[in-house]
Amino acid sequence: MRRRLVLLGGVMLLVTAAVAGLWLLRAPAAEAAERGPIVIGALHAQNGPLAAAEAPLLAALRLAVDEINRDGGLLGRRVELQVEDTGGNDASAVAAAARRLIVEQHAVALFGCATFTCRQAARTIVEAQQHLLFYPLAYEGLERSPHVVYMGAVPNQRQLPAADWAMSGFGRRVFLLGSDGTYSRRMHAVMREFVPLSGGRVLGERQLPAGASGMGALVADLRRLQPDLVLSTLGGESNRALFDALVTADLAELPLLSFAVGEPEFKAYGAGRLGRHFTAASYLQALPGAANQAFMAGLRRYQGSEACEAAVSSHAAVKLWAAAVREVGDAQPAAVGANVLQQSALAPQGPTALDGQSRHLWHSLRMAQVQPDGRLAEVWHDPRQIRPMPWPVFRTHDQWRAIVDPQGGLR
16 A cells, blocks of 8 residues: 555656646746737838838838748747838937837837938937837948948949949949939939049039929930939939930930839839839849749738838848847847847848948849839849948048038938
């Protein structure tokens, strides 16, 4: 009898230990679930003139979050995306939206912005809060913040080699066209330095007000100066008016290289009417491969959004952030902000990785021509990954500050 009791006691101890072991295994997951989702924030226009262009970027963020949650979430928790509308692109409103996401919604990382004004307003908040912002667009460079991860190409990866390619093919007498804003002003300053170094000449330039539709003065400039090539940083709906004016003025064959038009916009604005119209990107919808097809199909599930390079960067930003969270076992900005620089991700165009020194993404360069239906066809590709250099190396940091921002606002 005593032996039976001893054996029964041993079995009970084994059962108790097994149950305890199962509880210990399940406890972290249960505790993580009880803490609720990991919240990230998006800063994108959902209303106003920028909403259509930013819709694919927001769709890409939603797609990335859904993919993470479908695969089990992060650290045993769901990821939740909270969105703040930046439709008016007012700096104070953007700053307030970023602050709400961080302080009230407890977002552990912010993703988005599509203009200089939005980026700078959000940057002031993430720096003050010791937080983290992922910016998706190609931009003018001349910037680095320890609290921003720059996913878009900078001039040495995009505008400068593309301009050199175009000048080599069409001639080096250049006209600069842009929108009256910081991006175009700074890019024009960079181009005025770069074009002569490449054996070219800037014949003239014009910056049009945001949303401008009158192109009469511009057409007069082009007819008078007869440039070999127009380099354009004109953004938004003004491009529709530009393309209309070039066709009407019988200038449809004037070589035009557009830097601030996303792939879906070329079709929407009727860019296919121009005979020699080009752009530069690291991603194109026409790229072959299952990864790109899956990405485009995923985006279409979100209100029919079409893929563009900035959407690819937005999607990759969430994946890089998630990889850092998994590796450090923590979603807090301080831990993730340092580790994310060591991460890589597979994008539709291939592997992507960040440069730890500059906090910018490496990019390859594709030149594409706009087809009659508005789609982009690759005409040249440099398969090398180009290291980001936010300050073009042919001037020092201090010289760039004096050239584009004499008041000393560059950092």
